Amino acid sequence: MTSLPLISFDAVSVDFAGRTALRDVSIVLHQRRIGVIGSNGSGKSTFARMLNGLVSATSGTVRVHDLDAARQAKQLSRKVGFVFSNPDAQIVMPTVAEDVAFSLRGRGLSRTEVDDRVASTLQTYGMSDHADAPAHSLSGGQKQLLALCAILIGRPDLVVADEPTALLDAANTRRIGNHLLDDLEQQLVLVTHDLRLAARCDVVLRFDEGRLVESGDPTSVIERYEREHA
Amino acid sequence: MIAVYRPGSSLLHRMPAGLKVLGFMASALAITFTAGSVWTQPVAAVLVCAGYLVAGLGLREILRQVWAVRWVILIMLVTQFVFLPPVVASANTGRVVTIMVLAALITLTTRIPALLDATESSLAPLRRFGVNPAGVGLVLGMTITTIPVIAGFAATIREAQRARGVPVRITTFAVPLLVMSLKHSDDLADALTARGAG
Ligand SMILES: Nc1ncnc2c1ncn2[C@@H]1O[C@H](COP(=O)(O)OP(=O)(O)O)[C@@H](O)[C@H]1O
Ligand SMILES: [Mg+2]
Numbered sequence: 209m210t211s212l213p214l215i216s217f218d219a220v221s222v223d224f225a226g227r228t229a230l231r232d233v234s235i236v237l238h239q240r241r242i243g244v245i246g247s248n249g250s251g252k253s254t255f256a257r258m259l260n261g262l263v264s265a266t267s268g269t270v271r272v273h274d275l276d277a278a279r280q281a282k283q284l285s286r287k288v289g290f291v292f293s294n295p296d297a298q299i300v301m302p303t304v305a306e307d308v309a310f311s312l313r314g315r316g317l318s319r320t321e322v323d324d325r326v327a328s329t330l331q332t333y334g335m336s337d338h339a340d341a342p343a344h345s346l347s348g349g350q351k352q353l354l355a356l357c358a359i360l361i362g363r364p365d366l367v368v369a370d371e372p373t374a375l376l377d378a379a380n381t382r383r384i385g386n387h388l389l390d391d392l393e394q395q396l397v398l399v400t401h402d403l404r405l406a407a408r409c410d411v412v413l414r415f416d417e418g419r420l421v422e423s424g425d426p427t428s429v430i431e432r433y434e435r436e437h438a
Numbered sequence: 439m440i441a442v443y444r445p446g447s448s449l450l451h452r453m454p455a456g457l458k459v460l461g462f463m464a465s466a467l468a469i470t471f472t473a474g475s476v477w478t479q480p481v482a483a484v485l486v487c488a489g490y491l492v493a494g495l496g497l498r499e500i501l502r503q504v505w506a507v508r509w510v511i512l513i514m515l516v517t518q519f520v521f522l523p524p525v526v527a528s529a530n531t532g533r534v535v536t537i538m539v540l541a542a543l544i545t546l547t548t549r550i551p552a553l554l555d556a557t558e559s560s561l562a563p564l565r566r567f568g569v570n571p572a573g574v575g576l577v578l579g580m581t582i583t584t585i586p587v588i589a590g591f592a593a594t595i596r597e598a599q600r601a602r603g604v605p606v607r608i609t610t611f612a613v614p615l616l617v618m619s620l621k622h623s624d625d626l627a628d629a630l631t632a633r634g635a636g
Contacts, residue, residue, distance in 0.1 A: 260632055282634075290632035296590075297625030300633065302442045302582045306550045310579075311633055313551070322551075342442045344586040358633070 220268035243409030289359030295351030349380030
């Protein structure tokens with residue numbers, strides 16, 4: 209476990225036009241599965257989006273796997289796979305296979321190499337039958353699986369998922385949750401309102417009004433959160 | 439509105455994407471520049487039908503493609519009838535429809551990544567004029583992907599308004615559609631950046 213690379217935040221604050229989204233966050237993370245919880249507007253997404261350079265710090269430094277998030281945002285976006293909540297807004301190309309293949313563009317791979325990797329990735333996630341289906345015709349759960357395929361085919365070092373199951377039913381939540389929590393080898397940051405998924409992480413962070421108010425053992429962090437919001 | 443790849447093994451499916459793109463461009467130019475001739479439209483129509491038959495798509499598919507762009511056709515006809523003699527207006531519209539049906543034949547028989555590569559290499563000479571071929575290809579692919587999503591928004595808004603008894607008016611319809619579409623394009627931009635295309 210300790211061999212996993214580090215994520216470190218050092219006195220990080222983020223302001224959006226006068227609104228403070230994150231206040232003075234400092235933490236070092238080396239666990240494989242990192243859960244992030246907190247109320248709406250508490251800064252979870254801002255925290256997650258810093259990990260791939262979508263948001264940069266107003267002050268302080270963020271380092272992700274030996275990269276400086278502010279200065280090496282381009283390299284970072286290649287190393288980090290990001291799953292959003294809205295499945296529709298992640299699909300870029302018309303069919304399932306085309307969308308997954310899109311992630312490999314510009315990597316100098318041959319056509320057959322791309323096709324092989326697409327086929328095996330779809331196979332792994334049980335999506336082979338949908339390879340040539342128009343992506344928009346899939347169900348919500350299948351679209352999130354597609355988003356996952358599209359990210360994992362790029363072999364990222366870190367997967368960040370921002371409420372990936374927010375729009376899914378119970379069965380698909382479990383399915384996507386299992387893929388993320390059980391099947392991945394790489395480090396995972398999972399932002400979620402589903403406390404059952406958070407409980408399966410190795411460490412849980414809780415945000416409140418932009419502050420990192422707690423981090424540690426999932427059971428105790430979640431218990432206190434539930435008590436305070438009862 | 440824009441056709442999505444249909445797997446197949448016809449001659450057209452197997453033809454290199456670049457050749458198809460060039461063929462399409464040449465045909466579109468030919469149709470445009472021979473507009474004066476009475477032969478243009480019949481010849482083009484026969485060739486398009488032949489193309490759909492060779493691709494194994496059948497002639498019904500042409501009707502489906504025309505039906506898919508019926509609003510575009512209507513708008514073109516109406517606006518042109520105001521300014522032009524009816525014969526010219528119909529001929530112009532006929533030409534544009536033929537070109538659209540031909541474009542659909544290309545997207546129906548070509549995988550988008552192949553199409554993007556082909557478009558990018560055929561646009562490469564324009565690089566010196568400041569055109570970014572990769573950008574053009576990406577926009578093309580994303581347009582095809584986004585159209586059904588926007589159509590879905592439109593359907594959602596119509597349903598929600600019907601449920602609340604809101605009369606169908608262009609303003610009550612266009613504003614929420616614009617808001618949803620802008621939100622979508624924001625999200626899509628994030629996803630693109632996250633996927634390394636930004
Ligand atoms: N792009 C932005 N522009 C302005 N304010 C933003 C932006 N993104 C987030 N915020 C604000 O920052 C705060 C934290 O938001 P966010 O990180 O999205 O919280 P969460 O994901 O926990 O709901 C909120 O008050 C939100 O309104
Ligand atoms: Mg959020």
